Every structure is written in structure tokens, then in C-alpha cells.
Amino acid sequence: MSDQLQPGRRMQNLIYRAGLYGRRPRVPVNADALHTAAAAAMSSRARGYIDGSAGRETTAEANRSAFDRWQLVPRMATPVTTRRIGVELLGLQLPSPFLLAPIGVAEMVHPRADLATAEAAARTGTPMTVSTQASVPMEEIAAEMSAAPWFYQLYWGSSDEVAFSMVRRAEAAGASAIVLTLDTFMLGWRTRDLDNGFLPFAHGMGIGQYTSDPEFSKLVEARVRADAGQTDTADAQRPTAAAVRALLGMSRRYPGRLRENLRSPYPRAAVETFLETFSRTDLGWSEVARLREITDLPIVVKGIQHPEDAREAQRLGVDALWVSNHGGRQLDGAAASLNSLVDVREAVGDELPLIFDSGVRTASDAIKALALGASVVGIGRPYLYGLALDGSAGVQSVLDYFAAELDISLGLMGVTDVDQLGAEHLHAGRPVGSAPVR
Template identity: 75%
Template sequence: MPAQVPPGRRMQNLIYRAGLYGRRPKVPVNSEKLHNAAVNTMSRQARGYIDGSAGTESTNDNNRRAFNQWHLVPRMASPVSARSLQIQLLGLDLPTPYLLAPIGVAEMVHPQADVATAKAARRTTIPMTVSTQASVPVEEIAAQLDGSPWFYQLYWGTSDAVAFSMVRRAEAAGASAIVVTLDTLMLGWRTRDLDNGFLPFAHGMGVGQYTSDPEFAKLVEARVHADRQQTNTADSPKPTPAAVRALIGMSRRYPGRLLQNLRSPYPRAAVETFLEIFSRTDLAWTDIARLREATDLPVIVKGIQHPDDARRAQQLGADALWVSNHGGRQLDGATASLDSLVQVRQAVDAQLPIIFDSGIRTAADAIKALALGADAVGVGRPYLYGLAIDGSSGVQSVLDYLIAELDISLGLMGVTSLDQLHSDLLHRA
């Protein structure tokens, strides 16, 4: 039986053979060209929301700069014919260290949104982290994943009933873990969105988890009832063309038929209710303890950047930590996520798994994070760029590239498995 071709060489062969016939990859392999090709397909609003970061975007710059401060140091004359990318995470045997980080409002770049991403996650067997701000209900996404492992990312708003309802739905749909995100207690100061005067949620985008939730429906019903008691049509502002377009968008995205929704108060009430309950500025460690008691699933605490917070989450029974600064989208001027990783790994027991994201663009980035203490790495914007260019196939292309590059890079590093990656294979510039 012939030996299986490693994924790196297999991908190279596919691309170079296609090149003999004059065909180039539809989805660029180079990370900068991937970015440029994707943003050129997006509307101004989508570019602002997806590609932008907080304030002067210095945190995003810090993320990338931190990777450039670490250099790989390969070892020679080490047989690397057989290589393994496998990891174990929270009892799951995974073929690679990659996870799909949670990203909301994917409908801004492709109409199939999270469904398309789920199909690619299933084909590549890379776990998807389903966002609370997904455009599609978690049950539909889980159906597309069809048994592949996946996580559910929770934004915990002011309604405990809605938050715990979403946890129960994720459990019932087959999630492997709950990822509670702590760094988005409110939206960051995102200057591109502010200059555009555009918030996707205000247009009914990215609220598919809410409009399909029974507890959220109760809040919407209460708002509609209250509005009916208080409405004075004489005080209503005259609608503008932009407002009409916004109402049509809300109605199109709300469950049910468009014409019926246009005559209904529920689509607008749902958006107003979401905007009212999203921010949760009083979320405390005691709430994380409540979540730990409320679910039998592993709980991953996301947004950890300070070693003391890592220790606190560990003390409360977190099953894993997710080191992240939200890709620079929340706090301008924040420390690089990679620098936080080094401190967090030093602060907690070596047995506590750490997932890392914020700035991963290539396999070299992933190797650096793994060598500095991460057990798995989350890929964010790159897969969304693939979605923008070529839908589900585009997501799969980006993931296939990352897998292939990781396989080749490991071999060139002189190692055969990820557990051989340590800081002694890095040099800090």
C-alpha cells in the first residue's frame, strides 16, 4: 500500500499541476493578497466592520508586530518523513491545532454566512466556534456540521434567561464546549464603523441566534405590547429612504415572510430589544461560577490577557483559557495577544489547555504561538476572507493552505509533532 502523501506536498502538487494548464488558485495563497482580494469584494460597510479594529487600530498592529519579534530556529539532520499535526483538546482528538475562531455577521460577505463556514469546517474536520452573533440559528449550523466537533461562543448580555437559553440550545444541538467571551462587555470604539454610521445589528444582521430564541421572543413580545400602549403616531418622525431600506433589511432577516414582516412591529422590536440587552457591564467572576454550575460541557473563558485573570478563571473551574484581544477590535493600545500568551502560560498549570488567537495569518504564526505555550490556535479573519472570495470553497481553501503550510513548516523546523515545539526553537529579535 503506497504511503499517504503529506498534506503539504499534496497541496503543492495540486496547485503546481493546475498551473501547467494555466490555472491559478481562485483564493490567493499569500496572506496579503488574500486580504486584498477579499476586501475588494466587500461593501464599504463590510470592510469597516470586518477589517477594522478599535481606535487607531494600534492593537491590531501590536498583534502582528509581536509575531515579527520571534524568529524560528530550525534544527538540522532530524528525520521528518512522518509528521503529525494532531492534538488532544478537552477530550477531543483533533487532526490539527487549528480552530475557527468565532466571527459574527458573516452575512456581510456572503449570503450563506455561517452555513457555508460550517460546511468547510466539516470537510476539513477543523472545529468551528459558533458565534452568538451568527446570522443563522445554532441548530441550522449544527446540522451542517453533521457530527463534527464544534464549540458555542456566548456573549452574556443583560438577560440571564436569554444567555442560559442559548447555552441549553447549544448543548441540545451537540456543542463540545461553551466559550464565554469576557472582552466584549460593550462594543469597542470602532472608528471605521463610526465614520460609516453603520452598525450591522441595527439593521437586523447577526442576530439569528436571538430571533430564534424562545426567551428572547418573550422580551420582544413584551416590548411590542408596551409600544402599543404608548405609541403616538403624531410624534413619529417622517421616514427617510435610508430608514425604509433599514426596515426592509430587518424584515427580510426576521423569521417569516417578508410582506408579513413589513406590516409587523416585531422585526424592529427585535432589533431594539437586542440593542438594549447586548451590553453587560456588570458581568463578574461570580457569573462565570454560575455558568460553570449550569452546564456539564467544558467551559472555555475567552479574552484572557492578564495572568491574574488566568489564575482566577482556573480557580473557578474553567476547563480551558482562550488568550485573545479580539483581534484588536475592542481596546485600542492594548498589549499584543502573543505577549499575553507568554505571561498566561507562566501563570497557570501546564495541564490547563490554552487556545490562542489574534493575528494568526500563517502557519509560521501558529508555530510561534504553539511554541510559546498554546495548545491550539484560532483562525479568524483569514477564513472570512476566503468566505468573501469563494464562499464555502473559499473557507476550505484557506484552511487547506494553513494545514499544508503547517505540515511543511514542521518538517523544515526538524520536528515531527506539535509537542516538540518549545521556546528553545525560537529566538527573540
């Protein structure tokens, strides 16, 4: 392959030629500029939810700072005319070592968030991890994925029946794997959301998987029947404008006609049922074993940070681990995800695939994770920033930037295949630069 046909050169040529006509990228290439532009396009509540992390946000800061500890070490005089950036994961041949990490409530930045993201994933062949907290049913998202693979990310709440139903739906809709998330059995102490007094789910956002689920609908029906005839003291109070807006939001997002939903108890009952059943504080390894019993799909366990947890998951026969601290959104003061990656790879050996996320903002970050043992790297907030700025095209722009920078960086390092990356390509030094929380 000519260097002109490599993704890096193609992207450079595209942007520079457009510049001759005075056109600049609609979606900024620079990671900090991307964040700044996207933040300006969001509401204050959306910024708080998307950019916010737990507590004083020290985990999010640690995630970024950890990358600065490592520097890339290039080799010279190595022919790199052709570079290969594709990888294999769970039997799937991927065009790059990137996938889209699950992000819930993306509707806060774009009305067609999940569908627009799926369209971009399909165009680039990038696997999308569909969130349990998506705003539309997984079946609709899957229909936009074309031949591109997608994974279903499962939050196992207090209802086993709902969890099992979602797994069955994912199987029927063509998911390539189930990603069981262990680190969010209850919400972290998210101070920005608390200061805003804002929980999107309480407004009916991000519960499209639930309101489309037959088992969840049974729980809602039972709640409506139980509440029938009871006096709700809250309803007796004079409604505030905020309460009216919340009810309108619930009714708009619930399946059916808005006018009928406004008079119906079901939208509010669905929100209350979700809030009641989301947490699962007794979630344990037995659920991982049960998941193995009920599905033949590959199982990925997400949220692994401790080596012993990695070994236990490996003993239970999972197909891959996802090293992540949820982007710093769950536990303040936790270890940087990149540091956990090193420990987990040492614990499980070379054979078990490791997906990695948390703190990744550029392909340079991803290279460091790949060199330290990651098999594939999840992109999270950056693609949401692209979505906020330019919808589906914005997501694709971010994915294209990552692939282009990866291709160019590998060449500059003297690497012709992403699978060649290893610890010998890194130098561990003192942290350099700044790592603002994003």
C-alpha cells in the same frame, strides 16, 4: 506515511499541476494577496466592520508586530518523512491545531455565511466556534457540522434567562463546549464603523440566535405590548431612503414572511430589544461560577489577557482559557495577544489548555504561538476572507493552506510532531519586516 501523502506536499502538487493547465488558485495563498482580493470583493461597510479595530488600531498593529519579534530556529539532519500535526483538546482528537474562531455578522460577505463555514469545517474536521452573533440559529449550523465538533461562543447580556436558554440550546444541539466571552461586555470604540455610521445589528444582521430563542422572544413580545398605542415621534417624520432600507433589512432577516414582517412591529422590536440587552457591564467572575453550575459541558473562558485573570479562571475550574484581545477590536493600545500568551502560560502552568487568537495570518504565526504555549490556534479574519471570495470552498482553501504550510514548516524545522514545539525552537530578536494592519 510517505512524504507525498503529507498535507503540504499534497497541496503543492495540486496547485502546481493545475498551473500546468493555466489554472491558479481561486483563493490566493499569500496572506496579503488574500486580504487584498477579499477587501475588493466586500462593500465599504463590510470592509470597515471586518477589517476595522478599536481607536487608532494600535492593538491590531501590535498583534501583528509581536510575531515579528520571534524567529523560527530550524534543526538540520533530522529525519522528517512523517510529520504529525494533530492535537488533542478537551478530549477531542483534532486533525490539526487549528479551530475557527467565532465571527459574527459574517453574512456581510456571503449570504450563507455561517452554514457555508460549517460545511467547510465539517469537510476538514476543524472545530467551529459558533458565534452568538451568527445570522442563523445554532441548530441549523450544527446540522451542517456532521461529526465535526463545534463550540458555542456565548455573549452573556443583561438577561440571564436568554443566556441560560442559549446554553440549553447549545447542549441540545450537540455543542462540545461553551466559550464564554468576557472581553465584549460592551462594544469597543470602533472608529471605522463610527465614521460609517454603521452598526450591523441595528439593521437586523447577526441576531439570528436571538430571534430564534424562546426567552428572547418573550422580551420582544413584552416590548411590542408595551409600545402598543404609544406614539412614536420617529414614525411621524418623513422616512428617508436609508430608513426604508434599514426597515427592509430588519424585516427580511426576521423569521416569517417578508410581506407580513413589513407590516409587523416585531422585526423592529427585536432589533431594539437586542440593542438594549446586549451589554452587561456588571459581568463578573460570579457569572463564570454560575455557568459552571448550569452546564456539564466543558467551559472555555475567552478574552483572557492578564495573568491574574487566568489564575482566577483556573481557580473556578474552567476547562480551558482562550487568550485573545478580540483581534484588536475592543481596546486600543492593549497588549499584543502573543505577549499575553507568554504571561498567561507562565501563570497557569502546563496542564490547562490555552487557545490563542488575534493577529494570526499564517501557519508560521501559529507555530510561534504553539511554541510559546498555545495548545490550539484560532483562525479568524483569514477564513472570512476565503468565505468572501469563494464561499464554503474558500473557507476550506484557507484551512487547507494553514495545514499544508504547518506541515511543511515543521519538516523544515526538523520537527516531526506539533506537540514537540517549544521555546527552544524560537529566537527572540528585534522585530523584522512590516506588519500592516489587517
